[in-house]
Amino acid sequence: MLTALLRRLAQTLFVLFGISVLVFLVFFATPGADPTARIAGKNASPETMEKVRHEYGFDRPLPVQYATMMKKLFITRDLTSYVDRGEPVVPEIVMAAPVTLSLAAGGAAIWVIASVTMGTVAAAFRGTLIDRGLMILGLIGISLPVFWLGQVANLVTQARYHDTWMFSWVPGLGYIPFSESPTGWFRALIIPWIVLAVLFTGIYGRVLRADLVAASGEDFMRTARAKGLSPARVLLVHGLRTSMITFVSLFGLDFAQLIGGGALLTEVVFGLQGVGRLTYQALSNLDLPLIMASVMYSAVFVVLANAVVDVIYVFLDPRVRDA
Amino acid sequence: MVIKTGSSAVSGVAAGPWRTAGQALVRNRPAMSALAILLLVTFACIMAPFYAHDIAHTDPFTSNVAGSFSLNGQNVDIMQPNDNPLHLGLSPAGPTWHPSAYFLGADSQGRDVAARLLYGGRNSLLISFSAALLCIGMAALVGVLSGFFGGVVDMVLSRLMDIMWAVPVYLFAISLSIVTISQGLKIGPFTVESDNLLIPIVIIALVYVPYAARPVRGRVMTLRNAEFVMAARSLGVPRWRILLVDILPNISATLVVLAPLLTALALLAESALSFLSIGVQAPAASWGTIIQDGEGLIYTRPMVAIAPGLAIVTVVLTLNILGDGLRDALDIRETSRKGS
């Protein structure tokens, strides 16, 4: 057990290290990419270039640059932005995190409830029009580009129908902190939540239905029916509970990616200053410290979520416990 | 409840698996309609120059803010005063719903949105199809190497895939795009300009490799331990021959099913990158860039953004339906059903 944990930890650290190296190389060692030129501006004089190069330590060997950056990011936590001079990077991320967390958590709550309902109902009415209709809806959900859906949602709720009773309650684009006004927070986020959840509802609903249908052919489902259980109990207590194993592992990864900045398109469209948007801005400015910090932040979440999923797996599937 | 049909005995002559799958696909009405729509959209996009020159008589790549066009014998300015009570500011012409001129209206530079939509479709489709093909090629390579040779090769490749997978797909694609597009790419004597379509193609293909390599690897690993492969090994058949004769034909079904699904994902990714101005570069168009053009007009001329979005939804939806149909026809999901 302990060796397994240690091995898991080593793997995790290895993946994190790999990501940091990968990001570092992409932005420092891509052929033709010179960070000095970016910071100094397009037509900077050679003297300025030299000054910038020395100031930021770009004249030192790559491993040293990497080590310095990691030290400043994780140990002294005083890494500063290249673009906004002297702006520390870590607090910026701390500021953006609650926005992203609110967005991802609310969206996740919606898509979990919606997709479990959708998948279960479709499986229960397998082969009927209800089933087919729900699956087509799911497929449409998967096919919608989220940034476009966001725009259309804005068009409807902010402009076309904003003056009617239906959407007059929707505040302007942007985030309202929960501590400031819980109802404002909710109203500002409900449309983004739904837009974010549409895609995942489609994916999860379809996956769950497929799993439930596959499970219905299993021997244990026949046993459950032979025991005299009601169809609902067979489907929910035996089928759904067993099928949730795949569902949860998918959920862990997707949720982690969202928290780690994967929701940036939603954030951009709805003007939410979250981690995704922050990362996007950092990328646009090629602000390496900020990129490094946000990507590492995101990777930590993904890797952590992987570990959490493994733990939940153990709870959900007793077979894994003994493996 | 499983009842044996004995259909294999009934159908008589044994058809090849691909033929059987083909017949199943042809019988699948939704999949066939999806294919028809997809071909229709592709054809329309291929005909973009014809539409622009011979029907709409417009150049969709130059700005035309001061111009005008004639509609039903009347001369209409491309940029018109706003609808607001004071008529302040200018808005591009709205949809005329007339194919000869500004069918879907003009964008903020006075260009014909319908013509741009068709040209954009060419780029979007080209990028997504090519990216999907490239991705499948790479994924097959990674999956086969990883699954067939196992050991160190598998460990290295799997960890690499883990690392790539740990970065949100879009963030990864955005990072690569920004670096290459801001600088262009110089590899030795070769220079890839930042407006080269190869950049989005390669980037999108690359970021989806882990997604596609995983099922391939799983399939190869199952096959490696399958009895017929074991038998071939025990007979001393060389490894490369097993790979070519026994493994590759058997993963081709997995690859074929992945193709439309990956194309759909690639199209969504392309549109996202182009929407963020780091995919297809101006003045060239793609459905994503047109949505970007339409963002500023969303409250006044929503059709500029809605039309390319609908195009994306249509194509992605048909690709997904096609993918479903292929999966059913090729019976990829292993069924563990037992008879009595």
Place this chain on the structure above:
Amino acid sequence: MPDDLPLLEVRDLSVSFRSRGRDVPIVENVSFSVDRQEILGIVGESGSGKSVTAMAIMGLIDAPGVKITGSALFRGQELVGLSQRSFRHLRGREISMIFQDPMTAFTPVYTIGWQIDEQIRVHEAISRTGARARTVQLLGDMGVPDPERTANRYPHQLSGGLRQRAMIAMALSCNPSLLIADEPTTALDVTVQAQILDLLRNLRHNYGSSVLLITHDMGVVAETCDRVMVLYSGRVAERGPAEAVFRQPGHPYTGALLDSIPPLTGPRPERLPSIAGAPPPPLERPSGCAFAPRCHYVHESCMILPSLIAYGTQDVACVLPAEGHPLPPRAAGAA
């Protein structure tokens, strides 16, 4: 209800389903009865329709396009056409079923005890602790060592034999009057098989249950059953008291099945005789005797579908006894 009525009386049960526009008959006109505390064996190769017969009686066939006709009276209640709602009250309480593969027949994510408790609590108003007490009692009765601990274990943690014992315990948890056992020993080791068969044999004394035992193994029938019904390609080939059938089989198919049991005593033959060929698929069933293509004694009158005729204490769907050429009696020993 008078006690002399059989517990289950099946008359002309037929099951068919539609495939590509045709009705495919799986089971045709099968009739049999099970008396109280009796063990009836249904024997046949895979595809003979024995499992489908059992599933039809349990009401577990609800695939679209399936047609079930005939009659199955259970304690005077008609099962054919019974609503699923009414079936639910029978299943698990009056009629229970155990399956071939105890590996996959339990839901993997719940403990054995939880799953048995569930069945008890669905059918009876009983407290959690009461249900668990009965579960532990049952597991103990079925010869499960340390039943309290075993009840808290997950299916994958038990051996095949223990799992099948737990399965039987679950099936018996509501004291059903009929237990349908579908190949209960096929997936088990030989030594465990014998123990499970012992368990089934003693049920009628300890629980008063009748058993419908479905198997492809004449040896299992010989060890366990009072009466036997042989199915071939969805039709009854022979039916009668096990002892009589084993002494003098009336149908060549039964004879061939008996020949394929290894003798318990005497020198082992080099090769056991086997039946050449395979049963016909449902749609290619001949209009005459379905066994004719594989039968040594096939002749012209076999081209007409033989009806069941009385032959001693048995009923045989074969023309041989009536034509005065019955199969020779077998040396005692197998039964």
